Amino acid sequence: MARRSYDYATPVRRVLVALLVLSLLAVFVFWRIDSPRAERMRAAFVDRFVPSLDWAMAPVTAASRMVSGFQSYRRLYAQNQELRRELQRMTAWKEAAVQLEQENAKLLAQNNVRLDPALTSVSGVVLTDSGTAFRQSVLLNRGARDGILDGWATMDGLGLVGRISGVGETTSRVMLLTDPSSRLPVTIQPSGQKALLTGDNTALPYLDFMESPENVRPGDRVITSGDGGLFPPGLLVGQAVQTSDRRMRVRLAADYGRLEFLRVLRSHPAEQIADSGLLIRPPEPGLIGPSLPAAPVPAPAQSAGAQAD
Structure with missing residues (x-):
């Protein structure tokens, strides 16, 4: 052992x-x-x-510098976000100024024109991009408790992004203009052509159902027409471009690569006229068509004495 x-x-x-x-x-x-x-x-x-222990204090000094640098980075990030919001507001005001300048030229010769002051907006933050190969949409941190309704238009700082296509309690889904199911009536300026902007899962949705395609030029301004009452008229969509397939498309004014903040425009339905009798008197009920000729009056019968003569 x-x-x-x-x-x-x-x-x-x-x-x-x-x-x-x-x-x-x-x-x-x-x-x-x-x-x-x-x-x-x-x-x-x-x-x-103690002076010879500087090597031992080097990690502590480096850690303190990292903490102070991180705090400085957080401050810079907060300032950057604030500047982005300010830039969004300024670009929105710039677009509003361009539209007002165009409207001012048309309204100079008119008086007592009442503009709609109820078109206000609600700003929100894009939470996540939920787009897929068959659906282009994002989520917004505004919902039913903020008064968001389905169908309202959404914009970034300058251009139209899409519309609300689903509302939850605290979030809502925004269907982008590039979605294949997106259809938007637009007006092409300065020709005034009416068209339908159709998404096809690309960054350049195409223009369809144009009345006179030969009057549309690359670089023309594309805005919403307001047809159908879904979107307010005059919202900037983008500029017309012609691609290699000889098809007119639209380069969107909204920056789809950096969708961080969106504005939801409060739209109000048009006033419904309930009583049409005050405007056009309804026709009298009766036979539809031209009136029939009057029936002939039969001659009076002769007396028996006259016949005997």
Whole structure:
């Protein structure tokens, strides 16, 4: 039977731990002694060893710099987001100024024109892009509790993005103009051509059902026509372009690559006229068509005496 070797590691470990505890206790007691000689010894110890511990403080210094840099990055990120919101508002005002300049030229010769002041908007943040190969849509952090209704138009800072196609309590889905099921009546300026903007899962939806395609030129301005009452008229969509397939498409004004904030335009339905009798008198009920000629009146019968003569 083999003899077990003696374990020297355990006693040595115990002795080293005891020496370490005694050393730390001695340093603690020495550091607590209130004496001028002990104070000079402590000062000499600090002057001798503390400057040489810069290498030990390097990780702490680097960590503190990283924390301060991260805090500075957070401040810069917050300022960047605020500048983005401000830029969105400014571009929206720029587009509004362009539209007002065009309308002003038409309204100079008119008086008492009442514009609709009820077209306001609700701003929201895009939560996620839920687009697929067969569906182009995003989610917005505004829902029914914010008064969002299905069918309202959505814009980024400058151009039309799409419309609300589903409303939840706190979120809503925005169907983009590039979605294959998107159909939007538009007007092409300056020719005034009417067309239908159809999405096909590409960044350039195409123009369909144009009355006179030869009057449309690349670079023409494309805006909503307001036909159907779904979108307000005059919203900027983009510019007409002609692709290699000789088809007129639209380069959208909205920046689809950076959809972060969207404006939902509150649309109000047109006033419904309930009583049409005050405008056009309904026809009298009767036979439809031209009136029949009057029946001839029969001659009076002659008396018997006259016949005898």
